[in-house]
Amino acid sequence: MxxxxxxxxxxxxxxxxxxxxxxxxxxxxxxxxxxxxxxxxxxxxxxxxxxxxxxxxxxxxxxxxxxxxxxxxxxHRPKPDWLLVGLTIMLAGFGFLIAQVWDLGMTNWLFICIGLALAVVFPERNCGI
Known part of the structure; x- marks a missing residue:
């Protein structure tokens, strides 16, 4: 048919x-x-x-x-991948923050903030703190 x-x-x-x-x-x-x-x-x-x-x-x-x-x-509606959207926004914001801090000459504060953020994200590797 x-x-x-x-x-x-x-x-x-x-x-x-x-x-x-x-x-x-x-x-x-x-x-x-x-x-x-x-x-x-x-x-x-x-x-x-x-x-x-x-x-x-x-x-x-x-x-x-x-x-x-x-x-x-x-x-049949395309669904956005919200995890990917969120990570993209977060990384773009983090990159913008680094650029601003670097321009202000506050690199010491930048490294301190990165260290604190890593300590929060990976608490099991904090050398017993």
Missing amino acids: ELMQNSQFRAYVQAVCEQIRWQEVHGEVARELATHVEETAQEYVEQGLETDTAIVKALERMGDAAVVGADLNKV
């Missing part, structure tokens, strides 16, 4: 994908929809319906394209 030749199926997939903002998953969603519609349409064909009628009934069974697309948009 060649679903991509069916104009109603193509319109359904397009309507679903219009609701999904992340463009990279449109192909994956189209393949997944094709699998579901093809399986359902095959059941209807085995019950004696013609192929085109079976596809229409399978699409009706899938539900409203706008609702399906909105639900899939919630699922």
Whole structure:
């Protein structure tokens, strides 16, 4: 059964994908929809319906394209890696702090602060303090 030749199926997939903002998953969603519609349409064909009628009934069974697309948009949303974002901000801030302290000629304070920070981060290596 060649679903991509069916104009109603193509319109359904397009309507679903219009609701999904992340463009990279449109192909994956189209393949997944094709699998579901093809399986359902095959059941209807085995019950004696013609192929085109079976596809229409399978699409009706899938539900409203706008609702399906909105639900899939919630699922297929890129999620930021907050750990990486936090570490990047922290390292940028630390680099900015070092640059400012270095410009002020306070290198002794810089090394003291770095030592204290390392003592807090790695307390088991504090030579018994």
